[in-house]
Amino acid sequence: MAKYVYDFTEGNRNLKDLLGGKGANLAEMTNLGLPVPPGFTITTEACRHYLAEGAAPDGLDQEVEEHLRALEETMGKRLGQADDPLLVSVRSGAKFSMPGMMETVLNIGLNDDSVHGLAKQAGGNERFAWDSYRRLIQMFGKTVLGIEGDLFEDALDALKDGRQDTDLDAGELQHLVESYKRIVREQTGSDFPADPREQMRMAVMAVFDSWNAPRAVLYRRQERIPADLGTAVNVCSMVFGNCGGDSGTGVAFTRDPGSGRQGIYGDYLQNAQGEDVVAGIRNTMPLQELERIDKRSYDELLSIMETLENHYRDLCDIEFTIERGKLWMLQTRVGKRTAGAAFRIATQLVDQGLITMDEAVTRVTGDQLARLMFPRFDADAGKRRIAKGMNASPGAAVGKAVFSSERATELAAAGEDVILVRRETNPDDLAGMIAARGILTSRGGKTSHAAVVARGMGKTCVCGAEELDVDTAGGTFTAPGGVVVNEGDVISIDGTSGEIYLGEVPVVASAVVEYFEGAEPEDDLVRAVDRIMRHADATRRLGVRANADTPEDAARAVRFGAEGIGLCRTEHMFLGDRRQLVEDLVLAGTAEERQAALDALEPLQKSDFIGIFQAMDGRPVTIRLIDPPLHEFLPDIVELSVKAATGEVTDKDRALLAAVKRLHEQNPMLGLRGVRLGLVIPGLFAMQVRAIAQAAKEVPGARPEIMIPLIAAVQELEYVREEAVAILAETGVDALVGTMVETPRAALTAGQIAEAAEFFSFGTNDLTQMAWGFSRDDVEAAFFSRYLELGVFGVSPFETLDREGVGRLVAIATEEGRATRPDLKIGICGEHGGDPDSVHFCHDTGLDYVSCSPFRIPVARLEAGRAALSDTDSDTR
Structure with a gap:
């Protein structure tokens, strides 16, 4: 039978697939001899079975019972025992960190009887016991029973009446427990479950269910975490940070996850349980304060942090609790960090x-x-600083202040830049955090939910801005000096300094x-x-080229590290004043008129290519012959028809209208374009090839490569190639002649096409459109958001190459093309050429280079190096 439960002593950090990140690392710390409360982990396999079948796998209950009994034996007490109770936490733990996205329940095992036993364990501390009990009902009610969390918060706020929760005495907390139990009864029709084992069983199932909670699904989609991994469940004996002033809880990093600089970094909260720190409901104190409060625990913590960083050889994120002066380690993982910190560390x-x-x-x-x-704020610009918070996640963000996740999502969908302003964020705010340019909170430390999630997503975040009085219901916040910011007012936040400005600050x-x-x-x-x-x-094997159409773009590409041009789009050279020459070409009624138009265009094309060859200084330049439908260069058919109907037309207008009607197509992207233009309009491609050759003769070291677009049959390529080779021979210029593979048929007949092509370049924009049957210009706004919600695909196929479909076409064409021509040069020039995941695919498939826009060249260079190093599963996801 499958083994579904592992004691902390049985696992290690290499079992993340099975035990999840949290369980694997708890086992690793146990193996290192660090102070970890005893416990066990229920595997991701059990979760996957539960989600697929709707029930726990056979034998799971028995395994859990066996491990629970062993835990009770180790601890010398039974779960929920009335006079001396063992309490446990039930916590999620997926392979990849998903902070706050799934569920946790603390203090399981408490009921009306065992609460008195807990007080006895704590030396008669009734307040601590009732505080722990109310926390259980609150967490269990929201997490397991699905009760609206605000019902519990409202009851707590009414009782506090402006005080801190730590100011409530035992009697008030006992009253709160009764209020919470009444909420449970009213909302569910049943009493809060008093049986400790039933509490634990229900909590485990709730953690399994939370894998598919909307916020978890959204987070996985954002972070590109596979949906089929499932979560492990960690059952750990409780240690308590809410026992009084000699207890507390904290989060620590072995170095600053915001900047990467070494030093003591983290937050600590006295007389609190772990969820209080990340929830941001009380402002924490810097970790350094722990040295003053409890130097022995502080020194031990620093020693453990050094041990963990040296063991994991990376920045470690640590959760710990101090119970009456005793330090316990509750979690460690390779910590999320900002982009700057990643490079520094x-x-x-x-x-x-x-x-x-x-x-x-x-x-x-x-x-x-x-x-x-990304740009940063201009240090020399005039700014109106209104407050300062903690610099939780760097960057410069400008947008309209909004006070709810829903409003942030709504305005962002309408194209507005927004800053999400909250007292503190919680996992339900994830959609708004994704939509916003930046996040601003008045509560919470650098390890609060807002800070941790923002760093993981690369969002600018300022948190713990205590100077701000945030009224989320009223849609305003007030800064020192009486400055009031209403919803819709523009603010700027600097995640590097923590400063908050009124209005838009310029960026550089x-x-x-x-x-x-x-x-x-x-x-x-x-x-x-x-x-x-x-x-x-x-290190990299894969070359990196640029998509560049002008000498200026080419020069920038070289500065950014391009080794050539993989796509020079000549149709971009026919716009502006030259549009008239294209009109003349289309309207030509005789061969002489057509040749006159071509003769006028040729020197202009030659000048274009000279500038690009000079900018590339001996690097290869792949030039795509004109590709788009000719109607794009002509006046709008509706405008011409209206003029004709009103009689306000010239002879030229009539000729233009006739030409536009002749060229009008229902689906022009699948019409007269690409190689078809070269076959239908005699002399067009010959003019371009001649201009390329003449330009190459005038620029020493020029290395042109001529690319024929939109091939679907080898015969198309053969015809154009024959003409091009003849012109190159006449001019004495040596140039490769190849094709752009952007139709499925070209990919599937690549073996034939390679007989006539010296190189392939995959045009994955069009190849994706044709493979999916999507019109990129029409569908992304129309239904892609719904497709992402439904999981039809995890990311747009126009953003990251669809490996299973389009990628398979690329792989087939590569294999069959090289079978015909072993020295076939192969690259990719669609926008996927600068996408990190797609770069890895290109490396794995054996392509020679990727080509992308100049700004993305550094990204492609880095990812090509990572791909060559056989990039392994990274904890920093």
Whole structure:
């Protein structure tokens, strides 16, 4: 039979797939001899069975009972025992960290009898016992029974009457317990379950169910976490941070996850349980304060932090509790960090001898590098600073203040930039956090829910801005000096400094972009980026080219590290004043008129190519011959028809209308474009090839590559290739002639097409449209959001290459093309060329290069290096 339950002494950190991250790391800390409360883990396999079958797997209840009895034996007390109760926590723990997205229930085992036994354990501390009991009912009611959490919060707030929850005495908390039990009875029709084992069983099932809770599904989609992993469940003997002033709970990082700098970093809260810290309901104190409060525990914690960082060889995120002066470790994991921290920490660990440069490259991602390239606030601009909070997640965010997740989502969907303002966030705010440009809270520390989730998503966040009086119901906040900000007012927040400004603050280019533009790396972050990029470039096999159509774009691409141009779109050269020449070409009634139009265009094309060849300075340049439908260069058919109907037309208008009608198509993207233009309009492609060849002769070292677009049959390519090769021979220019594979038929007949093509470049934008039957211009706004909600795909296939469908076409074409022509050069020039996941696919499939927009070149370079290092499962997801 399958084994579904593992004691903490049986696992290790390599069993994350089975035990989840939390369970695997609890086992690892147990193996290291660190002070971990005893417990056991129910595996992800049990969760997957439960979600698939609607019931726990056979034998699970028996295994849980056996491990519970062993735990009771170890602890010397029974679960919920009236005079000396064992209490346990039930906590989720997926393979990848999903902070706050799934469920936790603490203090399981308490009831009207065992609450007195708990007080006895605590030396007669009745207040502690009743506080723990009310926490159980509140958590259990919301998490397991599905009761609206505000009902419990409202009852607590009414009792506190402006006080802190720590000010409530035992009698008031006992009264609160009765109020909570009454809420449970009214909302469910049943009493709160008094049987400790039934409490635990129901909590375990609730954790399983929480894997598919809307917020968990949304978070997985945002972070691209597979939906079929399931969560483990950790059952751990309780230790209590709410026993009084000599107890507490905290979160610590072995170095700053915001900046990456080494030092003591974290939050501590006296007389509290763990959820109080991340919930942000009470402002925490800096971890350094623990040294004054309890130096022995503080020193032990620092020693354990050093042990864990050296063992995991990375930044570690730690949750701990102190119970009456005794330190307990409740969790560790490789911590989430900001993009800047990721680069700094990776190089720091290299310098400490803990990891190699190869590992350092795999510790950062292209997405993180892209975040570092976002603009920052202009230090010289005039600003109206109204408050300051904690710098929880760096970046510069500007937007309209909104006070609810729903409003943030609504305005963002309408194209507005928003800043989500809350007293504190909770997991139900996730949709609004994703939609917002930045997050601002008046409560909570740097390890609060808002801070942790924002860092994971790369969102700018300022939290714990205590100077602000936030009225979420009224849609306002008040800053010092009586400054009132209403919903819809524009504010700017700086996640690096924690400063909050009224109005829009101008932004400037980031220091990382300036580095890629040629500036010397001066600060520690840019130096870290420089080291990692140099090693990625030295490691990668995959070349990186640019999609560039002008000398200016080409020059920027070179500065950003492009090794050539993978896509130069010549149709972009026919706009503006040249549009008239295209009209003349379309309207030509004789061969002489057509040739005159081509003769006028040729020197202009030659000039374009000279500028690009000069900017690329000997690097290869793949030039795609004109591709779009010709009607795009002509006047609108409706406007011309209206003019004709009113009689306000010239002879030229009539000729244009006739041409537009002749060229009008119901579905122009599948009509007269690409190679078809070269076959239908004699001399068009020949003019372009001649201009390329003449330009190449004038620029020493020019390396043109001529790409024929939209091939579906080898015969199309053969006809155009024959003409192109003849022109190249006449001019004495050496150039490759290849094709853009962007139709499914071309991919499926690549073996034939490779007989006539010296290179392939996959145009995955069109290939995706045709493979899916989607019109990109029409469908993304129409129904993609619904498709993402339903899980039809986890990410837009226009954003990340669809490996199963489009990717298979690419793989087939690559294999069959090289079977015909072993030296076939193959690249990709669709927008997927700059997408990190797609870069890995291109490396794995054996492509020679990717091509993308200039700004994404650094991302592609880094990801190509990571792909070459066989990027493994990363804890920093």
